Amino acid sequence: MTQVDRTFLVKVRQAGLWEIPAGRLAQTHASSDAVRRAGLHLIDGHSKLDQLVREDAQILGVELPNEATPEQQGWVKQLDEAQGDEFDRLFANLLRASHGKIFATIGEVRAATQNDLIRRHARQANQTVLDHMEVLEDTGLVDPKTFQEVEAAVAPK
Template sequence: MPRPRPAAAAAAPALAAVLLLGACQPAGRQASDGAAVAPGANDEAAAQSVVTTDWGPLGPADRDVIVQVRQAALWEIPVARQAQRGAARPDTRRALAEVARRHTGLDRLNRQVAARLNVPLPARPSAEQQSWMSEITGKSGNDYDKTAVARMRMAQGLLYAELGAVRASTRNTLVREFAQRAQPFVDQQMRQLETTGFVTGDTLPDPPAVTAPPPPAQPGRRAGPAPAATTVLSGGG
């Protein structure tokens, strides 16, 4: 495995420390302090329950999006801070510095909302996130830049979609306001990552499943422009 670049290596010990904190956890869910807790039937039932709050019912998807925003911050902030010093290209350093700055603000908002809704938050990256962090620190040069951007852009795309789904469906007004404020944060972070030139088709999440997709136009024939909806609805008159 290639060794990290000298600049990245200076920041690697701090990132490695984050990895070691959770590397030996047994399987199970994480408590609010990040410690592993063995799952049980009561835990699973509670996770699927809807609880009453001052802002309306709080369901599983509401709690999950709050936890996922926190989970993203736990690995993306240290990776972005490391990359702003150790990335090979200036464009990558600038983009990741902005991601770290914005993500820190989003994490602050997320913790405030979680506290008001009494949603426990993790304190360590997940096992999968730790593997991404380890993968990134093991790269050098342009491979370091490309891997950091690819992993982060993929994760941001998934989080953006989850925020949109919760924004559209939640019955909890505080969660709705949070998702409405958080989605532009994530959108801007995706834009920052895309300025690096390392975002390609293989760095994007899979497109959503469509049950009845519209058919493509006939090969070799360009579809004509559709008339205005108001014209169609009025019968063309």
Template sequence: MRRHLHLRALPAAAAIVTAAVTVTVAPASGAGAAGPTSVTVAPASRAPVSAQDRAWLREAHQANLAEIDVGELAGKKGATSEVRSAGRMLVTDHTAFDGKVTRLAERLGVSLPKTPTPADTAAADRLRNESGKAFDQDFLSTMVSGHRKVIADTRTQVSQGSSTRVIALAKNALPELRKHLAMLRKTQTSG
């Protein structure tokens, strides 16, 4: 079987297409025309997606899955209206945030886990077996510590991430996460 020479050139052509290109433009003829002009055209590039960016997207997604699950439990099982309200708010806000996380991860080619972390799954299982005041206290304690961790991880992403898009998403998430933490602490002290 005979190999076509133009097929062997494809890898080299691909390298050329992705590299910066310098184009020399000849001037129009006539009075006042300057000499040839060179322009370098760089390919469209996305900010790099570092291991830090990928890890934060995965962790944020898993935290969202956990908060949605536990928030649904609190919305149904909470002994007080404050805990039920907190649960519903977590479901609404983390569902919206997770939509942003998953869309960005898809655009950047980052695969996300399909389930929460084993520790978050164990906490949800524990909460499923509780009721009344014990449920409320454990839910609030779990959510306060979870939000502290997510806020710390998000602050790390803002300061150490590479992708401007992932950093922007993290920056936009911080005020909402802080609002959740304040509401959870307030509910914790009022009960």
């Protein structure tokens, strides 16, 4: 098990710790059925990933955090303070940017890991993140700048 494998498990756990609350906020703050549907996908997908990551971490002896990063907590606060159309746009773009960035990381982890549990987890995370990106894009609210931001973040340095 490598440091990249450990970091991957931590990042998956932290993603769920902010995206599940974000998905719940979509149920009460969104004005669009498409955004509420995206929120349900986040709740469902990250609940399953969270259970898997906690099981894998226990087997592999990896300590996981119990709260999102300060930046992620800030995103949840921003979402909580928004309503209606403003919430919908913020939700779609924050979450699409986040998923776009981690999508590239998952591919790198999957390609490089020699650990069967990490490989399985990366496969499941890849499927979940792809589903979330598609449902967020289906809202019709993702700004082209979001795609440019992700491209800049994942471009080779």
